[in-house]
Amino acid sequence: MNTQVQSGKKVDLVIVIDTSGSMADEAKALSAALDKAVEEARKSCPSDLRVEFLGIxxxxxxxxxxxxxxxxxxxxxxxDGNTLKGRKRDSVANAGAQEDVARAVEDISTHFDWRAGAEKNVFVLGDESLEGGEMILDAARIKACNDAIATALRNGAKVHTYLGTPHATTPYPTPEDEEANIKEYKRLALRTGGEHYIYTKGIADFTQVLKDTICASKIPQQESIEDKKDEADKLEGKAPSEGDKPTGNGSNLCEQLPEIVKAVNTLADVLKGLVEACGPGNAGNAEKSGCKCHEHAAPVETPPSPPAPEPTPVPPPFSESTDFTGDQLNNWQFGPATPEHEFYTEDGKSLIRFPTTNVKGRTHNGVLLYKKYTELQPGKRYRFSIRARRDNDYKVIPELSLRVAGSDITPLTTLKNKGEWLTLTGEFTAAQGENLLEIFSHKASGDGNDFSITDIKVEEI
Structure with a gap:
């Protein structure tokens, strides 16, 4: 639905909602509140308003x-649909594609048909993380927020955020997880000049929320960003800039000026007395005055400088390769989607083959292999890759992807041609602590669906 109100400054507002089932209440409440909110906004902050409602x-x-x-x-x-970052429905587990809030911000900021001269605004609503849902923040989800902020700024779009109450069946594991998610919703809003609304318990008065958002949407983005800079810096734990730092006991330099002048004058009097007592014209009185300025002290031997420490060697970039030589997994573990597998050698190359079979109650989609890395450096970028091929041409075609922390870092790759080796490659930013890497199969059937993999590599970029 497109709602347009004529009066004054142009304001485009795109309201975008996570369409997982838990957001149905918010969708109904927003829809019911719009007309009244627009009417109240027309009185208190009139604008040439255009509103569009979209679901992810x-x-x-x-x-x-x-x-x-x-x-x-x-x-x-x-x-062009191929340029959009949003993922297709059902391509991510647990309705994750419908919860790609950060990706929606990027797509709308870049591709929406904004009116010329209008203030660009996106209002996003969700109740889980900004990337693929879930309640636990990780490096990939922080990066998604960073990317959304950068894209919104690049396109001049202000982002307002609403974090709602999670579904009763998927609460936050810890209060710390809840605070981390709240921080990301606030950060996305503050760094782009938008408003943030946090309702992790209960539901908002959406008439007031919409009215406030409409009025805030009129303010130029750069002005809003400057107004919210201190709050954003505090949220991210950044120190105030040099011009904002307090001095001394907390007062600024101007307030301390009288004390500074007094100290300088006192120092000047001391120096004047010293010159009068010990200056060249009073060398004969130096002994009587007790001044030692003209005595020549014995030279002091300067101890030799200690040898410069040896430079600390820089460790080489992390690089690990697993090729299953000697049937060794190199600490990779089989997942629930690997009831059948076999090691074998072909042309001197070690492989693992996954010969799926049709057994009642058995499924072949899910995690094939996984490994938990603790040695990766937080904040650094890594590349994760494997080689894979299809082993027969019967019915079901295998489909694989690579995942980090439960989220795909590669497109879903179809192994179309029997015997053709393909390389799956994706990049990720390491999180603090443990990083879970997975090789994932997307086809459940055992009619065909046979494939082999080798050459698992994890490398620092």
């Missing part, structure tokens, strides 16, 4: 969220 890879029946982000951008705004 889904819609909510009986609400204004009757179009998806993908459909609107490709059919109405004319975007």
């Amino acid at each position: 890879e889904g819609t909510f029946t009986g609400t204004k969220f009757d179009k998806t982000v993908h459909n609107y951008l490709t059919t109405t705004a004319g975007a």
Whole structure:
């Protein structure tokens, strides 16, 4: 639905919602509150307002969220679907594609059909993380927020955020996890000049929320960013800039000026007395005055400088390769999707083959192999790759991807041709502590679906 109100400054507001089932209440409440909120905003902060409601890879029946982000951008705004960052519905576990809030910000900021001269605003609503849902923050989800901020700034779009109450079946594991998620929703808003609304317990008065958002949408982005800089810096634990730092006992330099002048004058009097007593014209009185200025002290021997420490050797970049030589897994573990497997050698190369079979109650989609890395450096970038091929041409075609912390870092790769080796490669930023890397199979059937893998590599970039 497109709602437009004529009066004054142009304001474009795109309201985007996570369409997982737990957000249905917010969708209905927002839809019901819009007309009243627009009417109140018309009185207190009139504007030439245009509002669009979009769902992330889904819609909510009986609400204004009757179009998806993908459909609107490709059919109405004319975007090339291949350039969109949002993932397709059901391509991510647990409705994750419908919870790709950060990706939606990037796609709308870049491809929405903004009116010329309008203030650009995106209002996003979710109840889990900004990348693929889930309640635990990791490096990939922090990067997704960073990317959304950078893209919004690059396109001049202000982002307002709403974090709602999680579903009763998926609470935050710890209060720290909840605070971490809150921080990301606030950070996305503050760094782009938007408003943030946090309702992890209960639901908001959406008439007031929408009115406040509409009014805030009129303010130029750069002005809003400057106003929110201190709050954003405090949220991220950044020190105030030099011009903002207090001096001495907390007062600024101007407030201390009288004490500084007094100290300088006292020092000047001391120096004047010293010159009068010990200056060249009073050398004969030096002994009587007790001044020692003209005595020549014995030279002091300067101890030899200690030898410069040996430079600490810089460790080489992390690099690990697993090729299954000698049937060794190198601490990789088999996952639940590998009931059948075999080591073998072909042309001097060691491989693992996964010969799937049709056994009642057995499925072959899920984690094939996984490994938990503790030696990766937080914040550094790494490349994760494998080689894979299809081993037969019967019915079901294998499909694989690579994951870090439960999120795909490669596209879903189809092993179409029997005997053809393909390389799957993805990059990720290491998180603090443990990093979980997984090789994932997307086909459950055992009719065909036979494949081999080798050459697992994890390398620092």
